[in-house]
Amino acid sequence: MMSTTSPKNKLRQGLSVIAWDIKSCGKVCAVFSILAVVSSIVIMTICLSATSSLYAVETFQLISMYFVAALAEIFTIIYMVKTFSYLHNKRKADLYGNLPIDRITLFLSKSVSSFLLALIPTFFFMGIISIISLCCGTPLGNETISLFIQLPLGTLAVVAAYGLLAVCCGTTTNTIVMLLTVSISYPLSAFFVKGVFGAFYKGAYTPIRFNSFIMQALNPFAAYDGNFIYWLLFSGVCICASLLLVKRRKAERAQSAFAYYLPCHIVKALVAFLFGMIIGTIFGSLNVFGFALAGFIFGFILGGATAFVLSHLAFYKGFTKLLKSSVVLGALIIVVSAAMTVIDLDASGFNQFVPMTDDVQSAGLIDINYTYTESGKNIGELTLDSVNDFTDKDTISKITFAHSDLVQINKRSSAEKYSNIWIEMANSDPHSFGSSIGIAYKLKDGSIVSRVYSYSRIEGLLNALVNEDYSLYYPYNSADTNEIAATKKYQEKHSGYLNASLDSISNIGVADISIINQSVSKDSYEKIIEAIRKDYRNDTDKSGLLYIPEITYSEQISLLDSNVYDKKIAINISYSKRNIADLNNSIMSDFYNKLSPEAETYNETICIPPTYKNTIKALKEANILDKDGKVISGENPSYYSFIDGNDVYSYGGYDADSKAYTYY
Amino acid sequence: MIEINNLTKRFDKTVAVDSLSMNIDKGSVVGLIGSNGGGKSTILRLLAGVYQPDDGTVCIDGDTLFDNAQAKGKCFFIPDFPYFYNNSTINNTAILYKRLFPNWSDERFEQLCSLFPIGRNDKIINMSKGMQRQAALILALSTCPKYLFLDEIFDGLDPVVRLLLKKLLAQCVSQDEMTVIIASHNLRELEDLCDRVCLIHHGKAVVDRDLDSLKDSYSKVQVAFSQEPENENPFLGIPVISLKQNGNVYNITIKGKENEFMPQLNALNPAFVSAMPLTLEEVFICEMEVAGYDVNNIT
Known part of the structure; x- marks a missing residue:
């Protein structure tokens, strides 16, 4: 028979344990407080003396907040070790096993204790830093405010993960080692999987990026800056699993290596996979045995088995159960070897497939450098969306031809593919792409085939330097791809000047042969854009308009140089950001945004012919053009360039006092 | 309970x-x-x-x-x-x-x-x-x-x-x-x-x-004979657990109540017989010997 405790009593018991835990961690909290206070004072002093007064408080706010948050992450581990050690210390097991509190209530109380111990002092100090900033007249930045949300989520995920591992492990050392091992080896293993996929299946698109949650799925420390819903779910699953297991856990498991063995097998397999991949990839790229695949498998077995045995020794402090658990290693070697054989030999023919023009019903092409979208879709989705863009045989032929070129460019020996794994691992962010071209076909049998070829800047730079051929820096853009991107159909669908909302336009500059770039007042954006779109709709021929999408400034100048002579007006439009999912959701994007919001700007230039009367009229009304249709020099243009024959002189840094520009 | x-x-x-x-x-x-x-x-x-x-x-x-x-x-x-x-x-x-x-x-x-x-x-x-x-x-x-x-x-x-x-x-x-x-x-x-x-x-x-x-069930008995008993095992039929002989004097531990074994001992015509209760420690040692946990068996 089992008598039950009322929920009210359970709550009372839980609160008692929480209060007791918080009290017993008082000294650790004191150490945290001292470190937080001293570091904040040091940071404030440095900021006030080393930074200009304008940004001193803002810098102090940001740095000290991040420092306190980082300190809190470290101390969270200390609190967790202390509070969950009742599962690992035999004498503590006696103490807590004797208390009249059921095991689930006890475990939950311990989890809440760790959570509160990590958060309360941190929030207290972050609150003080916020008050100091506000008193100094500096409002809290978005970064700072988001810390107040990220920190509880991160702490929750870390406490939940540690709690689950603590239930499964018999010792505190194993719990900590497991947590750190899984947090490091999982993301690295995920990178390897992605690297192999990217290196061996050029043209396959995956929206998984550097910071995608799947790349960090088992690393709870990633929750401090991660997907809110995923980490909330992760924490929930961990807590539920812990409660289920803690109820069945035998108290006498304290000081055994493990109470439940599954996490141990997973971690050992992860470590074996990671080290196997490292050695295997090195051996594969070195073409060991003259057969890269054999070299890879040999290296994988060597690295994997060594790591497996070493991790077993670390967890079990000996060879106990090594033979039994080697089944996991055996299974891993068989699965990876089989998978790599299929991948290496391209059994599906994925890399070689280019459809015959006659088999294609319609096709589409996306050049990421020439694409603006409001849809927020990723490159793969945009590519699939373009599948019905071109139905004429001529364009389809150009697309298949460009596709064949891309297949040839990406033809690699097996050993080269293994070398490329490293590059593809680093190439997890679209910002590292030199170019990215998507191709989609709807075949006559109804099936749809799509490929997205992305070329890494690192690979491009290396190839360009090694071969002293700088065309290799952007090898994917061919005459065919450029021609397709210049078509009116492509512009109507993917250009900014025809599709962008007014909100996303950050700057409009106008240029002609004599005066280049005059910033237009924001009030006139709507009229000018509407006029361009009206003229475009009325323009049946459309051969007079020149569309020059995302290109570098110097390229833009030289293009203008060759095109503005025939009395064209060049309008340069900047957009605050393109809503391409891959570009927005990337770690580099976050970094760029933090560094400089302008870094994300996308530019395109259109050279309008004199027949675009509405546009010219709108520019005149905005006082950009004079009555003769020439660009008027503004009071404060963002930059100024002057073309003299083939030479371009650029000026910047307008000084209002001297009314002059600095030459650069 | x-x-x-x-x-x-x-x-x-x-x-x-x-x-x-x-x-x-x-x-x-x-x-x-x-x-x-x-x-x-x-x-x-x-x-x-x-x-x-x-x-x-x-x-x-x-x-x-x-x-x-x-x-x-x-x-x-x-x-x-x-x-x-x-x-x-x-x-x-x-x-x-x-x-x-x-x-x-x-x-x-x-x-x-x-x-x-x-x-x-x-x-x-x-x-x-x-x-x-x-x-x-x-x-x-x-x-x-x-x-x-x-x-x-x-x-x-x-x-x-x-x-x-x-x-x-x-x-x-x-x-x-x-x-x-x-x-x-x-x-x-x-x-x-x-x-x-x-x-x-x-x-x-x-x-x-x-x-x-438990204590009643064991007794420590000292028995002295005026002459050495002819029989090699004079306590045959008595539940003796341990026995130490020093000349004609025997120190024996008997399982059973005093009133059960005393008539049998007296029948042997001892010169002197004295029974004492065992301490718990002595009972423990006796019982453990019975269970096979004898100091002589521990290697």
Whole structure:
């Protein structure tokens, strides 16, 4: 028979344990407080003396907040070790096993204790830093405010993960080692999987990026800056699993290596996979045995088995159960070897497939450098969306031809593919792409085939330097791809000047042969854009308009140089950001945004012919053009360039006092 | 009442408690004695609900104890090495226990604190072994448990505190009908305190009897003969457990009551015969010899 405790009593018991835990961690909290206070004072002093007064408080706010948050992450581990050690210390097991509190209530109380111990002092100090900033007249930045949300989520995920591992492990050392091992080896293993996929299946698109949650799925420390819903779910699953297991856990498991063995097998397999991949990839790229695949498998077995045995020794402090658990290693070697054989030999023919023009019903092409979208879709989705863009045989032929070129460019020996794994691992962010071209076909049998070829800047730079051929820096853009991107159909669908909302336009500059770039007042954006779109709709021929999408400034100048002579007006439009999912959701994007919001700007230039009367009229009304249709020099243009024959002189840094520009 | 039915506990391949069954009445003091690793501490942990039985049941007043907060509120277990946090004092630990144990008595706490000569605000981990046990006892008895499980509680206690402890336990048993189960190798102290003894060996109860009847069942007898007996084994038919001969004088341990074997001894016409009861320690050694745990068998 089992008598039950009322929920009210359970709550009372839980609160008692929480209060007791918080009290017993008082000294650790004191150490945290001292470190937080001293570091904040040091940071404030440095900021006030080393930074200009304008940004001193803002810098102090940001740095000290991040420092306190980082300190809190470290101390969270200390609190967790202390509070969950009742599962690992035999004498503590006696103490807590004797208390009249059921095991689930006890475990939950311990989890809440760790959570509160990590958060309360941190929030207290972050609150003080916020008050100091506000008193100094500096409002809290978005970064700072988001810390107040990220920190509880991160702490929750870390406490939940540690709690689950603590239930499964018999010792505190194993719990900590497991947590750190899984947090490091999982993301690295995920990178390897992605690297192999990217290196061996050029043209396959995956929206998984550097910071995608799947790349960090088992690393709870990633929750401090991660997907809110995923980490909330992760924490929930961990807590539920812990409660289920803690109820069945035998108290006498304290000081055994493990109470439940599954996490141990997973971690050992992860470590074996990671080290196997490292050695295997090195051996594969070195073409060991003259057969890269054999070299890879040999290296994988060597690295994997060594790591497996070493991790077993670390967890079990000996060879106990090594033979039994080697089944996991055996299974891993068989699965990876089989998978790599299929991948290496391209059994599906994925890399070689280019459809015959006659088999294609319609096709589409996306050049990421020439694409603006409001849809927020990723490159793969945009590519699939373009599948019905071109139905004429001529364009389809150009697309298949460009596709064949891309297949040839990406033809690699097996050993080269293994070398490329490293590059593809680093190439997890679209910002590292030199170019990215998507191709989609709807075949006559109804099936749809799509490929997205992305070329890494690192690979491009290396190839360009090694071969002293700088065309290799952007090898994917061919005459065919450029021609397709210049078509009116492509512009109507993917250009900014025809599709962008007014909100996303950050700057409009106008240029002609004599005066280049005059910033237009924001009030006139709507009229000018509407006029361009009206003229475009009325323009049946459309051969007079020149569309020059995302290109570098110097390229833009030289293009203008060759095109503005025939009395064209060049309008340069900047957009605050393109809503391409891959570009927005990337770690580099976050970094760029933090560094400089302008870094994300996308530019395109259109050279309008004199027949675009509405546009010219709108520019005149905005006082950009004079009555003769020439660009008027503004009071404060963002930059100024002057073309003299083939030479371009650029000026910047307008000084209002001297009314002059600095030459650069 | 404690009912133990077919209780079994295994640690991997080791069977620590093997199909143990017994009932312990309210208000009794039971001593668990036995060989090292015999399973005494495991039995106490099973009784206290620290361990979950692999087979069988332990019920206290009809309730199973494992993971049963309500039933645990009636019990208290002091292990052989009680754990205290670095900052634990008697006073601050009392705050936690007061919130958790339903029968906590402030009055008894104050009374016990004044009886035991230790500081209530001193850190317990800085105290000596004996003082730590006293601290554990103060806290345990303040929860007014109906069932108290003590593991090697006399270890490290000085004679005065031992006496005090025995007095306190006797008082609790007589006044509150508290049931006490003590596992100890200190048989001398158990002899004073227990009314029942359970001898545990290899996880099984070799002997489970009232202390008095257990002691009555053995006798130490000195027999002297004027002449050396003709018979090589003069005590044939008498349940002799051990025998030591020194000339015509025999020191023998006999299993059985005095009135049962005395007529047989007198029939041998001894010059002198004297029977004395055995101490618990001597009973223990005898019983363990019977169970095969003989000093001569330990290699």
